[in-house]
Amino acid sequence: MQTVKVALFSAEQDRSYPIHIGNGILERVDLLLPHLPQKRVAIVTNTTVAPFYLDRLRTALERHDVISNAIILPDGEDHKNWQTLNLIFDALLEQRCERKTTLIALGGGVIGDLTGFAAAAYLRGVPFIQIPTTLLAQVDSSVGGKTGINHPLGKNMIGAFYQPRVVLTDSATLNTLPDRELRAGIAEVIKYGLIRDAHFFTWLEQNMTRLIARDADILGKAIRRSCEIKAEIVAADEHESGVRSLLNLGHTFGHAIENAMGYGVWLHGEAVAAGTIMAAALSKQLEFISESDFERICGVFQMAGLPIIAPKLSPDDYLSLMKLDKKVEGGRVRFILLKRIGEAIMSHDVPALTLTETLLTCMANE
Ligand code: NAD
Ligand code: GLY
Secondary structure, X not given: OEEEXXXXXXXXXXOOEEEEEEOOOOOOHHHOHHHOXXXXXXXXXXXXXXXXXXXXXXHHXXXXXXXXXXXXXXXXXXXXXXXXXXXXXXXXXXXXXXXXXXXXXXXXXXXXXXXXXXXXXXXXXXXXXXXXXXXXXXXXXXXXXXXXXXEOOEEEEEEEEXXXXXXXEEHHHHHHOOHHHHHHHHHHHHHHHHHHOHHHHHHXXXXXXXXXXXXXXXXXXXXXXXXXXXHHHHHHOOOOOOHHHHHHOOHHHHHHHHHXXXXXXEOHHHHHHXXXXXXXXXXXXXXXXXXXXXXXXXXXXXXXXXXXXXXXXXXXXXXXXXXXXXXXXXXXXXXXXXXXXXXXXXXXXXXXXXXXXXXXXXXXXX
């Protein structure tokens, strides 16, 4: 097992927390106990994840005298909304959960984002633990405290920054994950190489076949390096006033795709993949990256079996959806672009014509 620390210090308190990463550590309740103010938890999960992992976790908790309630939600991105959030509040109130009762998110990014938001709001804030079970959640959404829900007008538009007390990442849970979901998670892994670590990007090019084959050693290394990069960025800019924006490479375009196609039709990671290619194409058009770097970027997403062509919408539709992005300032979209492989920057200054031309080159014909 390895532990990556998210270092969060402020004048009032130390909110740093560990991310424990290992193969087969789901039942290591000893790693959770120091973070439980009361031996009582509510586990939030969904109808797909519960049959695989809920009983194992509850039995392990029981062995340490921790009482658990389960809240089992419907599965899917289209349930990441107010109605589902309210199901959590209904259950917490019915079960008389208290201020010291810890909410545990057991599932992918949808469960993590919903549970974290519920923990931020229930009784004005209760402790929260992440046990991520998709690759995407293990490398990205369980770390850093972004929580929230979608609005029909925009992705992740309602939420709160609310950090977990500990993240328990068991890479063995990925053995039950469908291939398409594994590939979607790889989109966020590639993102870390692109924005921060050229060596990691090259390593991914060399190891993509083993990553897709779920080689435990390669998966463990990819998860650890991704978490290290995310932890470093979150520690520097918890509330996204600067460098944290770089983690949104491909997301402004990607969120537009997810919204336009209907939540859940394109997986988040698939939309991020096609969105990253759009950001890379724009970076090439602005002469930041070379044609050969652009080809390498397309190549690594293709090796991962991810889409590199965005769905066809009019450039105006893309632009109006992109204006719903959280990075918009004074009505202007801010773009995350690549200066080179391993270095991202934020820019307001993309000429409208360049953007429209680039959008057209990245879209499907039909
Ligand atoms: P998801 O939560 O919908 O999970 C994908 C599917 O896999 C679901 O059907 C789920 O039930 C199933 N599943 C989960 N674990 C499984 C397992 N071990 N075995 C079998 N099936 C399993 O999707 P996701 O890709 O994990 O997360 C996407 C969400 O995360 C999006 O809503 C996105 O906006 C959000 N996100 C948040 C952050 C953040 O910082 N908070 C970052 C990135 C993405
Ligand atoms: N997934 C982007 C972030 O956490 O900032």
